Amino acid sequence: MSGPDGRNAGSADAGGVDPVTLEVIRNACTAIAEEMNANLIRTGYSPNIKERRDCSCAVFDADGDMISQAENMPVHLGAMPFSVAAALERYPPASLSPGDAVMVNDPFRGGAHLPDLTLVTPVYRGDELIAIAANRAHHADVGGSRAGSVAADSTEIYQEGIRIPPVKLFEGGEVVDDVMDLILANVRTPDERRGDLRAQQAANETARERLQDLSETYGTETLADAIEEIQDYSERRMRAAISELPDGTYEFSDTLDDDGQGTEGIEIRAAVTIDGEEITVDFDGTADQVAGAVNAVFAVTASATYYAVRCLTDPDIPPNEGCYRPIELEAPEGSVVNASPPAAVVGGNLEVSQRVTDVVLGALAEVVPERAIGACQGTMNNVTFGGTDPRNGRPYAFYETQGGGFGGRASGDGMDGVHVHMSNTMNTPAEVLETAYPLSVERYEYRPDTGGAGEFRGGLGLRRDIRVRDHEAAFSLLADRRKRGPYGIEGGSDGAPGDDKLLRNGEEESIDAKTARTLESDDVVSIRTPGGGGYGDPAARDRAAIERDLELGKLSLEAAREAYGYVPESEE
Numbered sequence: 127m128s129g130p131d132g133r134n135a136g137s138a139d140a141g142g143v144d145p146v147t148l149e150v151i152r153n154a155c156t157a158i159a160e161e162m163n164a165n166l167i168r169t170g171y172s173p174n175i176k177e178r179r180d181c182s183c184a185v186f187d188a189d190g191d192m193i194s195q196a197e198n199m200p201v202h203l204g205a206m207p208f209s210v211a212a213a214l215e216r217y218p219p220a221s222l223s224p225g226d227a228v229m230v231n232d233p234f235r236g237g238a239h240l241p242d243l244t245l246v247t248p249v250y251r252g253d254e255l256i257a258i259a260a261n262r263a264h265h266a267d268v269g270g271s272r273a274g275s276v277a278a279d280s281t282e283i284y285q286e287g288i289r290i291p292p293v294k295l296f297e298g299g300e301v302v303d304d305v306m307d308l309i310l311a312n313v314r315t316p317d318e319r320r321g322d323l324r325a326q327q328a329a330n331e332t333a334r335e336r337l338q339d340l341s342e343t344y345g346t347e348t349l350a351d352a353i354e355e356i357q358d359y360s361e362r363r364m365r366a367a368i369s370e371l372p373d374g375t376y377e378f379s380d381t382l383d384d385d386g387q388g389t390e391g392i393e394i395r396a397a398v399t400i401d402g403e404e405i406t407v408d409f410d411g412t413a414d415q416v417a418g419a420v421n422a423v424f425a426v427t428a429s430a431t432y433y434a435v436r437c438l439t440d441p442d443i444p445p446n447e448g449c450y451r452p453i454e455l456e457a458p459e460g461s462v463v464n465a466s467p468p469a470a471v472v473g474g475n476l477e478v479s480q481r482v483t484d485v486v487l488g489a490l491a492e493v494v495p496e497r498a499i500g501a502c503q504g505t506m507n508n509v510t511f512g513g514t515d516p517r518n519g520r521p522y523a524f525y526e527t528q529g530g531g532f533g534g535r536a537s538g539d540g541m542d543g544v545h546v547h548m549s550n551t552m553n554t555p556a557e558v559l560e561t562a563y564p565l566s567v568e569r570y571e572y573r574p575d576t577g578g579a580g581e582f583r584g585g586l587g588l589r590r591d592i593r594v595r596d597h598e599a600a601f602s603l604l605a606d607r608r609k610r611g612p613y614g615i616e617g618g619s620d621g622a623p624g625d626d627k628l629l630r631n632g633e634e635e636s637i638d639a640k641t642a643r644t645l646e647s648d649d650v651v652s653i654r655t656p657g658g659g660g661y662g663d664p665a666a667r668d669r670a671a672i673e674r675d676l677e678l679g680k681l682s683l684e685a686a687r688e689a690y691g692y693v694p695e696s697e698e
Contacts, residue, residue, distance in 0.1 A: 143352045151344065151352040152359075152444065155194040158336040159183050163196035166261055166329035171321025174266045174525055177558050178551045181263040182206065183329055185337070187353050188255045190214045191447035194356075198550055204429025207447065209244040210260050212236025216292035224250045225299030227327060229309075230292040231268070233283070233423045234467045239475040240268050240287035241275045241525075243323070245295065247330035251341045256349065259333030261326050265319055267523035269312040273512020274525040278386050278604040278640040280419045280470040288312040296327060314512065314521045357448030365403035365452050367439035371493050375399045378488035379411075380501075382462075382481055383609040385418025386640030392416060392462060394481050398489040407431050407486060408456040409463045418640065419604065421465035422474030422482070427457050430479045430548055434486035438497050473640075476506045476527075477606045479548040484612070491615050496536050500584050500659025501612030502546035503530030505624065507655050508604040509592070511645075515564050516596045524563045526554045531577050531585035531621050531658030533612065539671070540585030540658035542572055542680070564595045568650055573622070573657065575682050578611065579689035580618030580660025581667050586680055587624060587655040599645045607656040608639040618660025619689065627652040664690050 143151075162183035170176045184195040190210045212235045213228040222228075227247040231237045237244065241264050249257040268275045268287035275287040283289065288309060295305050306323070310316035341349050379395040395411040415421045432450050436443065443449050457464035462478055465471055484501050491498035507528035515522045527549050532540035545551050556567040569591035577584035594601075603626060611620040626637045629650040637643075637651075645651070672692050675681035686692035 143348055143355060147344065147348070148352050148355055151340065151349065152356045154340055155185050155356070158333050159185050159194045159196040161336065162259065162261060162329040162333045163198060165332045166263065166325050169325040169328050170263070171325065172266050172318045173554055173558050173562050175263055175322055175325065177554050178526060180551045181261060183261040185333060186210050186258040186260060187350070188219070188257060190258060191357060193257070193353050193446050195445055204432040205238045205425040206244060206260055206262055208425035209236040209262070210246050210258060213246040213292045217294070219248065219255045222248045222255070223298060225296065226294055227296035227330060228292050229290055229295040229305070231290045233471045235291050236425065238423065238426050239472045240270070240283070240289060241265050241472070242475065243268070243290070243326070245326040245330055247334060249334045249337045251338055251346055254346060256341050256346055257337045259330040259337070261329050263322055263326055265322055266525045267314045267319070267512070269314070272510065272602050272642055273314055273523040273600045274510025274602060276472050276476070276508045276510050276525060276602060276604055277642060278419060278602045279642040280472060281387060281417050282468045282470055284468060286419070286470060286472045295323070314523050356444065357446050359448065360444045360446050361448035361451045363440060363443040364449050367443065368400060368405055368452055369403045371400050373400050373402065376489040376492045378485050380481055380485050380488065380613070381610070382420055382477060383606050383639060385416040385420045386638070387416065387418040389416045389418065392420065394463060394478070394485050396485045396489055398486060400493070404452045404454065405435055406454040406456065409461065410456065410458060412458065412461045412463050415460055415462050415465040415469050419470040419473040420477050421462050421469040421471045422478035423471055424457055424464045426475050426479050427463040427482055428455055430482035431455055431486055433548065434483050434490070438487065438490045438494050473604050476508050476604060480504045480506065481606070483547045488613070495616055498615055499535040500533030500540065500578055500580065500614045500618050500661045501621070502533045502540070502658050503587060503607060503621070503656040504612050505530070505606040505656065506549045507624065507653055509651070509653060510602045511563065511565060511592070511594070511599050513597050513599040517564060522563055524559070524565065527551060528588060528590055528653050528655050529553060530587045530624070530655035531612070533658040534578065534580045534582035534584045534614070534618055534661035536582070536661060539582045540577060542577070542586040543588045544585065564597055566593045566595055567591070568593050569652070572680060573654055574680055575685040576622035576657030578614045578619040578621040578657060578660030579664040579667070580614055581662030581664065582660065583667070583675070584612065584614070584618070584621040584658030584660045587622065587657045589652060589654045591629070591650050591652045593650045594645045594647055596647055598647065601645045601651060602642040603637065603639060603653070605639040611656055612659040614659035614661065616661055617663040619664065621657035621659045624656040625654040627654070
């Protein structure tokens with residue numbers, strides 16, 4: 127039985143596990159993570175989980191090393207091992223029992239940002255710990271100064287919501303009421319939070335049952351040997367992929383627009399060194415942490431780096447702890463990529479993660495240009511609304527991210543209007559949004575001419591206009607790539623920057639990309655997201671592709687003339 131590349135996942139003497147059994151167990155672990163995720167989405171209470179799928183699931187061995195993951199949110203998955211490690215540090219296996227589950231969201235103790243609540247559940251066969259199930263879900267509100275808990279104007283973590291160190295939320299299969307009550311007393315939408323937390327527990331219970339069945343079928347010793355070999359296999363695959371790249375140090379830098387508190391041009395710099403079978407990514411020279419909310423903790427930076435390296439080496443390598451062993455990170459403490467408390471960090475998980483990805487991919491583009499892409503939109507365009515729903519008099523909190531342009535690449539044009547890189551969510555359907563919240567979607571469309579020109583153009587950004595209905599609402603926007611568009615590569619042009627407007631009483635005014643304000647009834651917020659960077663010389667673009675874009679309204683004739691030197695047949 128062979129792995130995805132046609133090679134055997136192991137050998138007959140790998141811990142005494144034959145290759146067929148090894149491959150069956152590997153695929154079973156992946157299926158368990160996927161089933162966890164399906165159950166979390168199906169049983170989740172909030173639109174952010176049920177519709178946008180802003181959640182991730184993974185399976186770990188008894189030591190807390192990742193075995194398999196459901197391919198959902200890259201920013202969650204690379205960082206979740208830090209949460210599992212923090213949970214095990216606070217509660218060593220000897221202090222845990224069947225039915226226990228540990229909750230954590232503290233970014234400085236294994237979390238990423240406060241809205242992401244991670245639940246860690248040990249799995250036993252009898253009295254023996256055989257594995258760990260974990261999932262992370264973005265909760266639409268965890269308290270703090272702004273509804274939705276993504277405050278663009280926060281300057282310290284205490285303003286961003288309830289901060290939860292590793293603590294048992296379930297013990298012996300029963301909820302710890304004191305802990306649950308404490309969490310729910312600090313959020314605006316407690317019923318929704320309770321429902322989502324129960325869904326997280328249900329997802330981990332799914333993994334517990336399946337892992338116990340797997341252990342029953344093959345025995346705990348065989349299962350442990352197989353898991354170890356699965357991780358070693360991924361390590362061998364990653365080392366082999368790295369060894370095919372030319373040795374050397376490759377550097378790249380890019381910037382965040384600002385932090386919303388007066389600091390502009392926040393540089394993120396990376397030097398990627400390839401040395402045989404190993405890669406070191408050094409962020410020396412990156413800007414110090416800032417006053418605003420765009421600071422990332424180390425786990426977020428690691429997650430983005432792992433993702434970028436995987437993308438440009440061999441994306442088919444089974445993602446687990448072994449896959450990341452050959453990747454070393456160096457991130458200066460107190461910088462925007464390794465912030466120290468009490469820094470505001472909600473935007474680090476959202477915006478810095480995207481820019482770290484852009485920077486690492488930019489450095490590696492010099493090594494493997496045929497696999498590289500123009501920069502994607504480079505932002506999650508985080509939007510929150512909150513207030514009292516006039517339909518029922520109850521508080522509500524709405525959060526979503528917006529798609530934009532994917533970068534052009536050697537194999538074709540970038541995708542239009544999609545969530546990119548560290549954000550792999552879906553949108554909130556207009557019908558769901560308007561049913562669940564006192565809001566309405568007035569306009570939702572592609573932004574023509576926003577994809578960077580190139581032999582293969584960047585994808586288009588989106589425009590999404592949301593109206594406040596019959597009440598006064600708190601609004602926050604946390605976005606980037608408004609001052610400089612995503613970069614093009616190999617001669618491609620930059621994508622168009624994003625742009626945001628407030629439409630009030632028939633007048634339009636620009637709003638900052640990092641802003642928090644109060645909206646009146648019938649105000650409309652218009653979020654206009656960046657396009658992706660282009661790939662290759664625009665002069666090499668196929669005429670038929672230009673005319674197809676013209677026909678579909680993705681490109682105006684004026685832009686076609688300017689970017690591509692296009693002349694209609696009627697004028698030739």
